[in-house]
Amino acid sequence: MGDAERTDDFLQDQHPFKTNAFKIILTMVDWCNKTPGSKHFVDEILHSIFFLGKINEVPFSPQEIIGNEEIVEALKMKYPRPFLFYESQLPKRSPFSCVLDMIVLQQRPENEDQIKRSLKELIEPLNPRFLVSSTICVSHTNTQNSVRYYGVSMSTTGLRPGRIVIAASCCSAWDDYVAGAVMTYYPVKRKKEYFDGTFNLPTFVKCEAFNLRKGDPIHPCKSCANLFGLETQETQVWPYGNCAEPESLSNLLKNEVDVKSQSRPTSNTFTPENRENAQQSLHKALEIELNNNPIIDWNGEFYNALA
Template identity: 50%
Template sequence: MADRGNRRDEFLKQQQAYKINAFNLICKMLEWCRTRETKLLMDEMLHSIFFLAKICVVPFSPEEIIPDKEMLQKLLASYPEPVKHLSKLPRRTPFSCVLDMVILMGNRENEAAVKTSLQEIARSLDAMFPVSTTICISQNTKNSMRHYGVSMSTTDQNQRAIMITASCCGPWDDYVSGAVMTFLSNKKKKKDTPEFNGAIKLPAYVRCQAFDLRTGSIKPACRSCGEMFGLPTNETHGWHHGNCAEAESLSNLLKHDKEVKGDVRIPSPKGTEEIRKRVQTDVCQKLKEILANNPYRMTWRGDFYTASAM
């Protein structure tokens, strides 16, 4: 009983940090909301924040994040859709929306400025969910176009598993999702699910480099990213496959650069499209089962939230 009480106390402590961080992110994003594009990012971030609050071990409501009733009323009047569609999954975590806002308000190719702006936001908040710890920049060094991503920013294990699996079922590029699903499916695969290897090897001209958002120092690829993407690393520690900023960053690169996508190697002949689709179906079904069980009791029909602006 004491252990259960200690765990609940820890959950409540994390929840309080989440509320404070989420509120401050909302206030910061509101400062930038002037155009339709910025309002779309705000709408998307609100849905992601409210959804993740709903699936916390100890769930909490928008009213608990924004205790000022007048502020909440005005916010929901401007952005009414996020609270209406919490049975739909977000396409990404809140801090990923913040990253895109920073890029939108600045210059995509000014890497130093993007990192500095995001670092200032991260350092002003508690080092807790929903604040990412890492940013990654991927680029085709032939044309220097930069593509960014941040780590999952989830401290709760169930939230992390849900968001990584959801990303594989929808938003991520198929090569990235295939690489991540290799480890999701082989770890918990059904008896009739074929062995699958969608790990990829990036061409030598691709740069994929991660940085710590608190210190600014370079972060070498972890063992998991080495396994999935063929990134050179001497690290023996690996985060949950798909948790790192490399996944989102590389997904953005592969979605927008046909040359890189065409030059990616899939070492295993078992990474066929037919098997990949079957594995993805099984992974998405597992996600539905997780959401349907306690404590969530959500019926997910495979749809993701699409932001709108009034």
């Protein structure tokens, strides 16, 4: 096989990023038209997809992703900021988290089965490698009529995009306990000696993950056991922060005061000074990732979607 053929095969291999992105964008725009109070989800997902398109192995511009000048201009009119800031500001989370929030808003949090079904229907025709989460996590207390809190796994492809968005989530999206737990190991799968922000969930909290396509329950991986004290026999260590559990538990801790108060990390190294050092270490690692990809000129800010 010659170099030209290999290049063609590689380009073809990356093409589903573009097709998935376009289908997800059109679906989110359609849902937004039917769902009051959801415009910021479209604004945010446009920015997140455009950013990931820019740093994809084969970069795609917003115009290449959308592929239709009329649609591009219509989106620019209604959502101008994602087009302006996708090269200079980082997304706070991966795109499929916006999809999840849209569906939870539509279906209401108590309708767990319908939320899972809607997500499955969306992703079934999509290529699973690009912009699609594989797992959903549902967390709640073991009390009657407890609120369900959802999260999905990182919908990024490749090591570098995953590291960038996990770091951004720690800085700007996740609850501080969840972020601290992830920072304990970030960016490598090795625990810091000077800081331990991991914690054990109270026994009255239920945290379950499910395969989005099949619906089967998934045991926590070893990483989530290390972060949150979840019981598991699994030995697989995924990148810390990549799973659906961090987002789900973050949403729970932000809203359940009793759970938050009983989840405080207990290590002697969990101090404000050590956390600040861990956060600085995360920022340095994030800057290294971005410097290795100079097509992003980060201005130090994380993107805030406007309603």
